[in-house]
Amino acid sequence: xxxxxxxxxxxxxxxxxxxxxxxxxxxxxxxxxxxxxxxxxxxxxxxxxxxxxxxxxxxxxxxxxxxxxxxxxxxxxxxxxxxxxxxxxxxxxxxxxxxxxxxxxxxxxxxxxxxxxxxxxxxxxxxxxxxxxxxxxxxxxxxxxxxxxxxxxxxxxxxxxxxxxxxxxxxxxxxxxxxxxxxxxxxxxxxxxxxxxxxxxxxxxxxxxxxxxxxxxxxxxxxxxxxxxxxxxxxxxxxxxxxxxxxxxxxxxxxxxxxxxxxxxxxxxxxxxxxxxxxxxxxxxxxxxxxxxxxxxxxxxxxxxxxxxxxxxxxxxxxxxxxxxxxxxxxxxxxxxxxxxxxxxxxxxxxxxxxxxxxxxxxxxxxxxxxxxxxxxxxxxxxxxxxxxxxxxxxxxxxxxxxxxxxxxxxxxxxxxxxxxxxxxxxxxxxxxxxxxxxxxxxxxxxxxxxxxxxxxxxxxxxxxxxxxxxxxxxxxxxxxxxxxxxxxxxxxxxxxxxxxxxxxxxxxxxxxxxxxxxxxxxxxxxxxxxxxxxxxxxxxxxxxxxxxxxxxxxxxxxxxxxxxxxxxxxxxxxxxxxxxxxxxxxxxxxxxxxxxxx
Amino acid sequence: xxxxxxxxxxxxxxxxxxxxxxxxxxxxxxxxxxxxxxxxxxxxxxxxxxxxxxxxxxxxxxxxxxxxxxxxxxxxxxxxxxxxxxxxxxxxxxxxxxxxxxxxxxxxxxxxxxxxxxxxxxxxxxxxxxxxxxxxxxxxxxxxxxxxxxxxxxxxxxxxxxxxxxxxxxxxxxxxxxxxxxxxxxxxxxxxxxxxxxxxxxxxxxxxxxxxxxxxxxxxxxxxxxxxxxxxxxxxxxxxxxxxxxxxxxxxxxxxxxxxxxxxxxxxxxxxxxxxxxxxxxxxxxxxxxxxxxxxxxxxxxxxxxxxxxxxxxxxxxxxxxxxxxxxxxxxxxxxxxxxxxxxxxxxxxxxxxxxxxxxxxxx
Numbered sequence: 006x007x008x009x010x011x012x013x014x015x016x017x018x019x020x021x022x023x024x025x026x027x028x029x030x031x032x033x034x035x036x037x038x039x040x041x042x043x044x045x046x047x048x049x050x051x052x053x054x055x056x057x058x059x060x061x062x063x064x065x066x067x068x069x070x071x072x073x074x075x076x077x078x079x080x081x082x083x084x085x086x087x088x089x090x091x092x093x094x095x096x097x098x099x100x101x102x103x104x105x106x107x108x109x110x111x112x113x114x115x116x117x118x119x120x121x122x123x124x125x126x127x128x129x130x131x132x133x134x135x136x137x138x139x140x141x142x143x144x145x146x147x148x149x150x151x152x153x154x155x156x157x158x159x160x161x162x163x164x165x166x167x168x169x170x171x172x173x174x175x176x177x178x179x180x181x182x183x184x185x186x187x188x189x190x191x192x193x194x195x196x197x198x199x200x201x202x203x204x205x206x207x208x209x210x211x212x213x214x215x216x217x218x219x220x221x222x223x224x225x226x227x228x229x230x231x232x233x234x235x236x237x238x239x240x241x242x243x244x245x246x247x248x249x250x251x252x253x254x255x256x257x258x259x260x261x262x263x264x265x266x267x268x269x270x271x272x273x274x275x276x277x278x279x280x281x282x283x284x285x286x287x288x289x290x291x292x293x294x295x296x297x298x299x300x301x302x303x304x305x306x307x308x309x310x311x312x313x314x315x316x317x318x319x320x321x322x323x324x325x326x327x328x329x330x331x332x333x334x335x336x337x338x339x340x341x342x343x344x345x346x347x348x349x350x351x352x353x354x355x356x357x358x359x360x361x362x363x364x365x366x367x368x369x370x371x372x373x374x375x376x377x378x379x380x381x382x383x384x385x386x387x388x389x390x391x392x393x394x395x396x397x398x399x400x401x402x403x404x405x406x407x408x409x410x411x412x413x414x415x416x417x418x419x420x421x422x423x424x425x426x427x428x429x430x431x432x433x434x435x436x437x438x439x440x441x442x443x444x445x446x447x448x449x450x451x452x453x454x455x456x457x458x459x460x461x462x463x464x465x466x467x468x469x470x471x472x473x474x475x476x477x478x479x480x481x482x483x484x485x486x487x488x489x490x491x492x493x494x495x496x497x498x499x500x501x502x503x504x505x506x507x508x509x510x511x512x513x514x515x516x517x518x519x520x521x522x523x524x525x526x527x528x529x530x531x532x533x534x535x536x537x538x539x540x541x542x543x544x545x546x547x548x549x550x551x552x553x554x555x556x557x558x559x560x561x562x563x564x565x566x567x568x569x570x571x572x573x574x575x576x577x578x579x580x581x582x583x584x585x586x587x588x589x590x591x592x593x594x595x596x597x598x599x600x601x602x603x604x
Numbered sequence: 605x606x607x608x609x610x611x612x613x614x615x616x617x618x619x620x621x622x623x624x625x626x627x628x629x630x631x632x633x634x635x636x637x638x639x640x641x642x643x644x645x646x647x648x649x650x651x652x653x654x655x656x657x658x659x660x661x662x663x664x665x666x667x668x669x670x671x672x673x674x675x676x677x678x679x680x681x682x683x684x685x686x687x688x689x690x691x692x693x694x695x696x697x698x699x700x701x702x703x704x705x706x707x708x709x710x711x712x713x714x715x716x717x718x719x720x721x722x723x724x725x726x727x728x729x730x731x732x733x734x735x736x737x738x739x740x741x742x743x744x745x746x747x748x749x750x751x752x753x754x755x756x757x758x759x760x761x762x763x764x765x766x767x768x769x770x771x772x773x774x775x776x777x778x779x780x781x782x783x784x785x786x787x788x789x790x791x792x793x794x795x796x797x798x799x800x801x802x803x804x805x806x807x808x809x810x811x812x813x814x815x816x817x818x819x820x821x822x823x824x825x826x827x828x829x830x831x832x833x834x835x836x837x838x839x840x841x842x843x844x845x846x847x848x849x850x851x852x853x854x855x856x857x858x859x860x861x862x863x864x865x866x867x868x869x870x871x872x873x874x875x876x877x878x879x880x881x882x883x884x885x886x887x888x889x890x891x892x893x894x895x896x897x898x899x900x901x902x903x904x905x906x907x908x909x910x911x912x913x914x915x916x917x918x919x920x921x922x923x924x925x926x927x928x929x930x931x932x933x934x935x936x937x938x939x940x941x942x943x944x945x946x947x948x949x950x951x952x953x954x955x956x957x958x959x960x961x962x963x964x965x966x967x968x
Contacts, residue, residue: 028897030777031909035893038913041920046882048927052837053875060837067834068850214855 069209072099072133074223076203077166079230081180081193083240084273084452090170090180090194092230096138097163098146099210101218102127104159112154116145130212136185137167161221163208164228168194174282176243178298179397179450182288190288192298193450196397197234200454203227235453235461237273242266245573246276250547253566254280259551260527263299263429264566265448266574267544269437269535271466272446274395275543275574277430279303300433301400304426305529305548308513309363309495309559311422313481314435315372316356318383320477324375330355331370338366341414345369345421357484361494363510365421372420377408380419386472387435387445389427394447394467403427422513432533433546439481440507440541443473482507486538498564499532501572503582507541508534508567512558515550526553530562536571542580545571612665613895613958619888620661620954623939624654624947626869626881631942633847634861634868642847646861646942649709653944657951664955668963672956673727673903680724680747683717687754702758714755714763715945718914719953721751722770726906729778736778744775761808762933766917773913774906811931818928825932828864831856833928836870843874861942863934866926881940885919888954895961904960911953 052060074097081090098117102110110123117135126132135142143162149155168183181192194201208223243266250262259280266276279299283291297303319325336350347364359367372380385391390405404426406415418424430448438445447467455461473481485507489496495510511531514523531548535541547566551557575582632647643651664672686704690713694701703710725747732740748771756764776785800809810825818826818833835851844850849871851857860868870878889912896908915938922937924930936943938950 030779031893031896031905034773034776034909034913035890038889038916041916042882042886045920045923045927045929048924048929049836049870049875049878052833052927053840053870053878056837057840060834061840064834064838064851064856067856068854211850211854219854 068213069211070131072097072208072210073205074163074165074208075167075183075205076227077230078168078183078194078203079201079233079455081201081234081236083236083238083243084275085239086235087240088171089176089236089238089240090168092166093169095136095165095167096143097133097165098135098138098142099131099133099161099163099218099221100155101159101161102129102132103217104156106154109149109155109159112149113146116149117142128216130216131210131218136165138162161218163221163223164226168285170285172240173284173286175240175247176238176277177282177285178279178296179238179277180285182285184288191296192397193234193236197451200232201230201234203229203231231456233455234451235455236450237268237271237275237452238277238450239275239577241577242570242574243276243278245577246278246570247280247282249566249569249573250278250280250549253549253562257530257549257551257554257557257562259549259562261294261299261303262547262549263303264548264570265300265429265433265544265546266570267433267437267446267448267546269440269446269541269544272437272448272469273452273466274448274450276570277450298397298399299548300429300546301395301397302428303548304401304403304428305550306423306425306513306516307427307432307531308422308511308529309365310432310509310511310531310533311425311427312360312363312368312420313439313485313509314384314387314389315368315380315420316360316484317387317439317473317477317481318380319356319371319375320480321383321473322375322379324379325356325371328355331359331367333359333364333366333370336366338369340369341417343414345417357487360484360509361487361491363488363495368420369417373417377411377416380416381405381408381411383472386470387438388431388472389425389435393428393430393434394449395430396449396451400430401428403431422511423516426516429531429546429548432531432548433544436508436533436535436546437544438472439478439485440535440544441469441478442475443471443478444469445472482538482541485509485534489534495560496532496534496564498560499534499567499571501536501568501575504536504571504575504580505538506534506536506568506571507538508532508564510559510564511548512560527551528553528558530557530559532559532563532567534567534571536575537580537582542578543571543574545574613891613961616888616891616954616958616961617661619884619891620939620951621654621658623881623884623888624657626884627865627940627942627947628654629846630865630869630940631861633849633872634852634857634865634942636847636853649944650942650947653947656944657947660948661951661955661958664952665958665962667959669904669907669956669959670963672723672907672959673730676720676723676727679720683713683720684751684754686713687717687751690754690758700758700760702755702760709944712943712945714751714758714760715943715949716952717751717755718763718766719911719949719956721748721767722907722910722914722953723956725770725774726903726910729774729906730901730903736775736780740778741775741780741784744778745771748774760934762921762935765933766914766921766935769917769920770910770914774910777906777909808931811933815928815931828858828932829928831858832864832867832926835864835867836926836928839871839874839877841875843870843872843877846872848872859934862936863922863932863941864926865940865942866923866937869940870926882923889916892954892957895957899960900963904963908957908960911957915950915953 077092082088114121114123119135150157179192181194183194184190208221211220213219246264246266250264254262262280264278267274277300281295283295330353332353333351336347338345345365347366351364354367356371390403392400392402415424446469451464453461453463486505488494488509489499489506496508499506499508513529515527517524528551530551533546535544545567547563549562551562628647628650631650632643635644635646691701694703697703703712748767752764752767814825814829818829822830835857849868851871852860852868857864857867892908892912896905899905918935918938921935925932936946
């Protein structure tokens with residue numbers, strides 16, 4: 006059939022022509038219809054399938070804002086279950102500012118103590134007024150609603166939790182704190198965040214096209230924290246350490262202090278203190294120097310406390326010959342273009358005598374034959390120049406020279422604790438290695454986890470590493486007893502009645518890395534040691550940064566703090582005082598020092 | 605007058621009712637009040653319109669279409685008078701004098717006039733068999749053009765646009781030469797700049813530009829286009845769930861129970877829901893074309909094709925607007941948009957088509 010249209014413009018009537026084919030034309034119409042329909046259909050496929058995601062995002066973005074509401078965090082307790090950090094329920098107060106009068110906004114700001122001018126946020130669909138509204142705040146706001154000053158529909162409450170530290174400043178730097186936007190920021194709160202935190206609850210604040218808050222959508226709430234953490238810390242010992250440090254700092258005008266109490270066998274940290282401190286309940290008010298966890302991060306040049314570690318390297322490396330003496334040059338020795346001084350002048354001393362009187366000249370001479378690799382290798386084995394592996398973040402590795410890269414003058418200084426730096430925790434670990442028959446423990450704070458129910462599941466104790474032979478460790482222990490017990494020993498003030506104490510003093514100039522030199526007005530007064538010497542249970546390291554005064558140093562400033570902390574700790578741990586054996590004489594012990602020094 | 609008896613068009617009726625019920629649900633969702641019931645006040649009203657429309661359909665179906673054709677000129681004339689009188693009697697709503705207020709509800713005369721225009725045009729074309737002279741083409745243009753002009757004066761440019769497919773389809777079917785159609789299209793194209801600079805108001809031009817670049821004024825002219833696009837797109841394949849469309853629930857979507865009701869359906873029931881709606885519309889239109897094929901005479905064919913093309917025009921213009929490929933023009937989506945006049949006019953028009961189908965075996 007042919008398609009013939011009739012009636013061209015101006016053509017007039019043409020009666021003979023056949024009727025137009027309705028069928029073909031109708032089909033063409035149908036095809037046109039289909040084509041247009043298909044075009045719209047394709048467009049819809051594009052919108053709803055291809056571009057769905059971005060458009061859905063736009064829909065969410067214009068109607069929703071998401072807020073994270075912190076869930077409860079697990080408790081942190083000490084080794085006896087005393088609460089150190091808890092999660093207390095609070096409310097988050099959100100309002101729809103448009104629905105509230107100016108007066109209502111003013112009163113709300115006052116009742117919630119948000120310290121904000123809510124009228125400036127009038128155009129917002131939603132405004133979070135207070136994230137930690139306690140019972141009093143809730144009551145005050147509810148009263149405004151009751152009195153009709155604030156419409157009921159303008160106020161929305163959301164349950165939340167806030168972190169509290171019942172013991173305030175105690176172990177503040179170690180515990181750390183949790184900031185408002187729930188990110189754990191410091192300390193154990195950061196290190197064990199995954200364990201302690203419950204997933205933040207996301208609530209969706211919905212607004213309409215007029216930018217007015219209309220609803221709050223939220224997922225299910227968790228009221229149960231995922232896990233609680235038990236620490237190795239002992240609140241009583243922690244308190245003893247902090248108080249002893251505080252009183253010593255007051256007495257000596259110290260600006261900062263650090264203390265470590267460590268179980269040398271297990272690596273359990275019984276106390277870890279850093280002064281000055283802050284209250285983690287008001288972390289935002291803390292000064293920077295109070296936030297620093299000095300046992301881990303406070304690197305310093307240790308001075309003489311390093312000497313027993315150098316001595317251990319000598320013995321371990323086979324460079325120690327019992328009975329060998331060196332001339333201590335009576336207090337001043339010019340060598341390699343400089344003069345090494347001792348506080349007191351001594352003559353010929355054995356290695357244990359050098360340790361007891363803390364002779365810089367003596368230890369330098371003893372250490373010289375020792376090859377670099379042996380010296381630094383053994384110091385590294387004792388944990389210097391590397392992180393101890395404690396379960397806190399941001400630990401400083403200290404600074405230990407690399408063999409072959411060290412100037413000889415620096416190497417001499419290294420022997421008596423300069424030109425290298427350590428943290429108090431590294432010292433505690435090194436002394437713990439001597440205390441624990443040569444096994445270097447990994448210090449740690451986490452002891453057990455309670456996931457559900459009331460059962461505490463102990464956490465595995467990191468395995469200690471062999472760093473010294475047991476015989477070297479035993480020899481060092483005897484020598485360190487001499488430091489405390491000997492009449493001329495520098496550590497006599499570290500004595501604890503009823504126990505034999507082993508330890509070493511350290512007094513060193515404060516090295517100021519920013520100014521690139523030594524600050525001759527400030528000293529690091531350090532004491533590191535352990536007791537009972539026969540079977541050590543506790544390692545204590547105390548280090549204070551004190552202004553320089555005559556006659557002050559590790560022996561006078563730090564040793565008494567050590568003695569106080571050690572005595573109390575042994576008492577609290579119920580360590581029996583051994584039957585006191587009156588002055589056991591080391592093989593070439595320091596008894597004869599007096600006679601020789603008189604020469 | 606003769607009643608056609610049992611011979612009805614059941615599938616068409618079922619599809620009309622299905623779309624009508626979907627419309628009631630969509631309108632209810634678009635006007636949902638959180639405190640109210642499942643079906644909103646507007647939903648109930650839409651249901652009433654649906655029932656009235658059903659009655660109109662059943663009556664229209666049972667009246668032989670030749671009888672309809674006999675009264676076509678009377679209806680057409682009456683319609684013209686009403687349209688012409690509108691500017692005098694109607695109070696403007698949204699800037700347009702398009703409604704007659706009867707107290708209980710308002711009538712938009714341009715809606716039933718659509719069916720009447722189809723009837724009149726079909727009657728005119730059927731009167732002379734086999735040719736479409738220039739004069740008759742002009743007459744056809746005037747037949748459709750005069751009411752369209754009156755509607756354009758309301759002003760309601762969207763409705764005007766939907767008449768273009770009707771004219772083209774009827775002219776084409778009546779035997780217009782393709783060449784002539786091309787010439788007409790060229791004239792139309794030449795008229796576009798005239799329209800742009802002479803007829804269209806600034807806000808209308810802005811709406812057209814917005815289709816290509818909605819971001820140029822996202823809170824103004826582009827707002828509806830963007831919000832509709834977001835509603836449709838965020839619905840995705842399966843939708844957000846009935847009564848759960850955030851775009852409509854939170855007032856982001858404008859005119860959501862009327863012009864943008866398809867966006868509500870797209871958001872809440874997704875591509876699947878849109879496909880169901882489109883399927884029903886396609887079924888309705890194919891059925892009308894089928895009726896055109898089996899119709900006993902040219903009158904029946906022209907009525908069926910006229911209704912199909914005019915309603916296809918409305919559906920496409922509305923869907924194109926919701927999908928963001930046509931400017932925002934106030935054209936209701938038949939049976940889904942809230943409003944009695946449109947629903948009843950649709951039932952009336954398809955009732956005519958059903959009458960054509962019913963009459964196909966009867967020898968007059």
